[in-house]
Amino acid sequence: xxxxxxxxxxxxxxxxxxxxxxxxxxxxxxxxxxxxxxxxxxxxxxxxxxxxxxxxxxxxxxxxxxxxxxxxxxxxxxxxxxxxxxxxxxxxxxxxxxxxxxxxxxxxxxxxxxxxxxxxxxxxxxxxxxxxxxxxxxxxxxxxxxxxxxxxxxxxxxxxxxxxxxxxxxxxxxxxxxxxxxxxxxxxxxxxxxxxxxxxxxxxxxxxxxxxxxxxxxxxxxxxxxxxxxxxxxxxxxxxxxxxxxxxxxxxxxxxxxxxxxxxxxxx
Amino acid sequence: xxxxxxxxxxxxxxxxxxxxxxxxxxxxxxxxxxxxxxxxxxxxxxxxxxxxxxxxxxxxxxxxxxxxxxxxxxxxxxxxxxxxxxxxxxxxxxxxxxxxxxxxxxxxxxxxxxxxxxxxxxxxxxxxxxxxxxxxxxxxxxxxxxxxxxxxxxxxxxxxxxxxxxxxxxxxxxxxxxxxxxxxxxxxxxxxxxxxxxxxxxxxxxxxxxxxxxxxxxxxxxxxxxxxxxxxxxxxxxxxxxxxxxxxxxxxxxxxxxxxxxxxxxxxxxxxxxxxxxxxxxxxxxxxxxxxxxxxxxxxxxxxxxxxxxxxxxxxxxxxxxxxxxxxxxxxxxxxxxxxxxxxxxxxxxxxxxxxxxxxxxxxxxxxxxxxxxxxxxxxxxxxxxxxxxxxxxxxxxxxxxxxxxxxxxxxxxxx
Numbered sequence: 001x002x003x004x005x006x007x008x009x010x011x012x013x014x015x016x017x018x019x020x021x022x023x024x025x026x027x028x029x030x031x032x033x034x035x036x037x038x039x040x041x042x043x044x045x046x047x048x049x050x051x052x053x054x055x056x057x058x059x060x061x062x063x064x065x066x067x068x069x070x071x072x073x074x075x076x077x078x079x080x081x082x083x084x085x086x087x088x089x090x091x092x093x094x095x096x097x098x099x100x101x102x103x104x105x106x107x108x109x110x111x112x113x114x115x116x117x118x119x120x121x122x123x124x125x126x127x128x129x130x131x132x133x134x135x136x137x138x139x140x141x142x143x144x145x146x147x148x149x150x151x152x153x154x155x156x157x158x159x160x161x162x163x164x165x166x167x168x169x170x171x172x173x174x175x176x177x178x179x180x181x182x183x184x185x186x187x188x189x190x191x192x193x194x195x196x197x198x199x200x201x202x203x204x205x206x207x208x209x210x211x212x213x214x215x216x217x218x219x220x221x222x223x224x225x226x227x228x229x230x231x232x233x234x235x236x237x238x239x240x241x242x243x244x245x246x247x248x249x250x251x252x253x254x255x256x257x258x259x260x261x262x263x264x265x266x267x268x
Numbered sequence: 269x270x271x272x273x274x275x276x277x278x279x280x281x282x283x284x285x286x287x288x289x290x291x292x293x294x295x296x297x298x299x300x301x302x303x304x305x306x307x308x309x310x311x312x313x314x315x316x317x318x319x320x321x322x323x324x325x326x327x328x329x330x331x332x333x334x335x336x337x338x339x340x341x342x343x344x345x346x347x348x349x350x351x352x353x354x355x356x357x358x359x360x361x362x363x364x365x366x367x368x369x370x371x372x373x374x375x376x377x378x379x380x381x382x383x384x385x386x387x388x389x390x391x392x393x394x395x396x397x398x399x400x401x402x403x404x405x406x407x408x409x410x411x412x413x414x415x416x417x418x419x420x421x422x423x424x425x426x427x428x429x430x431x432x433x434x435x436x437x438x439x440x441x442x443x444x445x446x447x448x449x450x451x452x453x454x455x456x457x458x459x460x461x462x463x464x465x466x467x468x469x470x471x472x473x474x475x476x477x478x479x480x481x482x483x484x485x486x487x488x489x490x491x492x493x494x495x496x497x498x499x500x501x502x503x504x505x506x507x508x509x510x511x512x513x514x515x516x517x518x519x520x521x522x523x524x525x526x527x528x529x530x531x532x533x534x535x536x537x538x539x540x541x542x543x544x545x546x547x548x549x550x551x552x553x554x555x556x557x558x559x560x561x562x563x564x565x566x567x568x569x570x571x572x573x574x575x576x577x578x579x580x581x582x583x584x585x586x587x588x589x590x591x592x593x594x595x596x597x598x599x600x601x602x603x604x605x606x607x608x609x610x611x612x613x614x615x616x617x618x619x620x621x622x623x624x625x626x627x628x629x630x631x632x633x634x635x636x637x638x639x640x641x642x643x644x645x646x647x648x649x650x651x652x653x654x655x656x657x658x659x660x661x662x663x664x665x666x667x668x669x670x671x672x673x674x675x676x677x678x679x680x681x682x683x684x
Contacts, residue, residue, distance in 0.1 A: 046377065130362075138360035141320055142374040142426075143349055149377065 034228070035221045038151040047153060054157030058119040062165060069114055070169040073106055074098060074176020081177075082185050091187055095195035098177035103200060103208045107170040109260055112162065112215035116252040120223040123154055124248040127227025128241035136228070151224045155217075162216035163209045170208065207267045214263055218255050223248045271334065273298040273430075273462060274319060276488075279328035281314055288314050290486035291328065296479075301456055301463040303473045306483035312466045313357060315483065316432050319464065320352050321345070353428035357435045357466075359419035361407040368394065368403045371421045378426070389425065397421045397451075398565060413444045420448065424455060431456075433465040437472075442519045445469055446568045449476055450593060454556055471517070471525050475593045495659070517590050519568065520575020528589035528597075532658060535601045539654045546608035546651055547658070548586075548598045549665035550578065553644045555594040570643060573627035581615055581623075597662045605651050612647055616672035619645060623673070644674040 042051075077098050085091045127150055130136050139146040174196065181187040226248035233240045272295035281289040288311040296302050296319075306312045317323040318330060321337065329336045332348055340348060361370050368390055375386045394403050397417045407415055416436065423431055433452065437445040449469065453476040456463050467473045474480070474494040482490040482497075484504045490497060497505075517524050523531065535545075552558070552574060559567040571594060578588050578596055586598040600608045648669035652661030 126364075133358060134356050134360040135362055137317075137322055138354070138356060140322060141349075141352065141354040142378065143346065144374065144377045 030229075031221065031225055034147075034151075034225050035155075035217070038147050038155050038221070038224065041145065041148040041152040042156045044148055044152070047148070047156070050149070050153035051156045051160075054153045055160050057122075058115065058154070058157045059161035059164060062115050062118050062161070063168065065114055065118055066111060066165050066169050067172050069110060070102075070107075070172035071176040071179075073110060073169075074102060074173035074178075075180040076176075077101060077106070077173070078177035078180035079185070082181050082187065091181075092191045093195060094177070094181045094187055095192035096199040098181070099174050099196040099200050100204060102173035102177075103170050103204050105260070105264075107166050107173060108162075108208050108211035108215060109256060111166045111169045111212065112219055112256045113253055115158075115162065115165065116219050116223070116249055116256070120219050120252055121245050121249050123220070123223040124227040124245045125241055127151075127224060128230035128244045131228060131230045132237055132241060146228075151228065154224055155220045158216040158220035159213065162219075163212040166208060166212040170205075210267065211260060211263050214259055215256050218259060219252045222252045222255065226251075272296060272331070273333065274464075275331040275334075276318075277329050277331065279318065279325045279330060281311070281318065281323065282326045287486055289318075289325075292483075292486070292488050294481055294488045294491060296462065296464060298462055299460055300478040301453065301465065301476055302479045302481060303465045303467055303477040304481045304483055305466075305468065305470075305473075310483050311486055312483055313434050316354075316434055316464065316466060319430075320354055320432060321349055351429040352432060353423040353426060353430070354432045355419050355423040355434060355436055357438065359407070359415045361415060361418055361422070363407050366404050366406055367399060367410070367418050370407065370418055371425055374422065374426050393421045393425050413440050416440065416448065420451065427459060428461055430462040430464065433463065433467070435466050435468070437467060437469050443565060443568045443572060446472060446519050446571070446593075447565045449473065450555075450559065450568060452476065453593065454559060457556075471590075472519070475591075517575070519572050520579070520590050520596070521572075522575050522579055522588045522590055522596065525589050525591065528587060529658070531587050532599060532601075535599075536654050541654055543654045544605070544651045545654065546600045546603060546605045546649055547661045547665050548600070548608065548612055548647055548649050549591075549662050549669065550574070550596040550598070551646045551666065551669060552594040553646055553671070554642075558643050570627060574645065577619065577623045577627060581618065582611075585611065591659075591662060595666070597658075597665070599658075605649070608649060612649060612672070616647070619673040627675070642674070642676040644671050646671045 041047075078094065081094050081097045082091060085094055085097070127136075130150065136146045136150070139149055178189075178192055182189045182192050226244040227241075230240050230244045233243060235243050274296040276292050276294045279289055279292045280287065292315065304312050304315065314323060318325060324338070329338060331337070332340075335344075337345070337348065362373070365373065371393055372386050372390045375381055375389065379386075381389075391403075394400055397420065399414065399417055399421065402410055402414055402418075407418065410418065416438075420436065423433075431452075436452065437448050440448060449467075449472050452463060452465070455461070456476075465473070465477075474497075477494060480490065480492060480494055480497050481488055482500075482502075482504055484502070489502055489504060490500050492500075522528075539545075552571060555567055555571075558570060571590075575588075575590065575596060578598065582588060582598055585603065586600050588596055588598040591597050600611070603611065646669040648665040648667065650661055650664035650668060652658070652664070
């Protein structure tokens, strides 16, 4: 007759799978509730100044890096596409290719990844430290809703900043492509700009903004959530905050790419 | 006895397999200063967090004015929480906000006060806490002691009904420690809030506490006033409480009460039962008035200097200890009552001629020259029989007190 211990070890893979699935569902539910509560609280009183502060931090603070990345992305795109299209005799199409690639895909995705790296990680670390140093408990004892005070302004600021930064990225990326294709490689300026004008439609731009909005919700929710619940981790203190920050950046980047595919397939 | 303000009924708290609170029963009364003593890691902070609703019991219930908290609706719970303020052990200040903004935060976020009114209240509190010069600094730029005062200011800014203090004096020097305790006691009397405090500052907390609760092995093993604690027969008393009370009183440099009692008992064993010994009790009159004029730190410096003066003057003739926030007791083991009277007359003259001026000058060293203050010292002498309860003899001496010295100044350096 088998002992109880043997029975447990026989069923343990299934139990493990079950526990993992339940934990995932639990986590997703918790994330959804966290987002919904944070989002609703955006519209409460006394939020405006805190949202402006966060827009400044997430938006204005990320501008330089977005301009830099946008410029070089556009330039390298111009360079690569030039050599491909020259072989096919279609260098006149370079403006179209650069603009569509940036507006539809690279702009929203790279902007979201750059903001995740710069502002998202800082969000997680800041909220995480506030959690472990009892600042969030202090808010609760002062009857200040910590979700309203800490999370809602960040969600709102991300919703405002992501599309704006994406627009800046798009514009700078197209300028970068112009620099490498027209200024450095001698493609006709009129052809470059004219093709962009004729081939880029409003739908391309609005689809890019839809993606930027989706990424804003994903990044801000994940980063705030990871920081806010740092204390639930098995690692405590500074180590816990470090792990939360890494998780926030990794999960956000992976979800940006997955959701990009999903959103694109719906929008196409 | 009056009805409990807050009551724990068999409250148990477990984190996983660990039981932190084990069927805790306690009562906290309105308007009292209640101090919770216990070894590190015994769940004192956990207990405090249960009171304010940051944690919920695994078993048992907490009652507020007889009503279980768990049965309160959202509005009642909000009203309940609005009564409290909490001073965290590590201050929990927002490092991205200045001192001023930290203190203003609860008013900005939970009231409809105008910016001007908030500014007025915060400025007043900042002045009270002697933080004017630090108001626009960030917490990271302040010392631990200053951070504690900022946290205290933030806890008191909403004029709460109940204030919970989680080790408010940790990391403070003796003067600051007594300043904070004095500040708590003073504000508690002024505003009448109920104080629940975790502290290990023995004997200082005994001077301001109405009730002491001792948490041991997850249970409350003692609830009562500080005098009742003297008669408690529990391993915790020898193991922990007596070890906290050092050889000397940190503030005054006089003997600690424990050491004083040991010396007194040693002396008593060598005497005949019918022998008597004189006991003098000194009081700094108007400590609260002094705090108002001089600041809490300045008032504590006066106590400290007086302790130093008493210690130096009596030398080997008397054994002295501090028995209250503003009271010192001296026994004269080898002196008759007449001799003790003469010694005290000499002490009074010396105190009036030199002592008070020196105390004032020492105290004034950090006070702006425009500030002026006055204080007086009273003394009473009583005779006690060998073996008689020293607290009783002290009370007799206190009841006979007369003013022996008074200090007044017009401005700094112009003492009279």
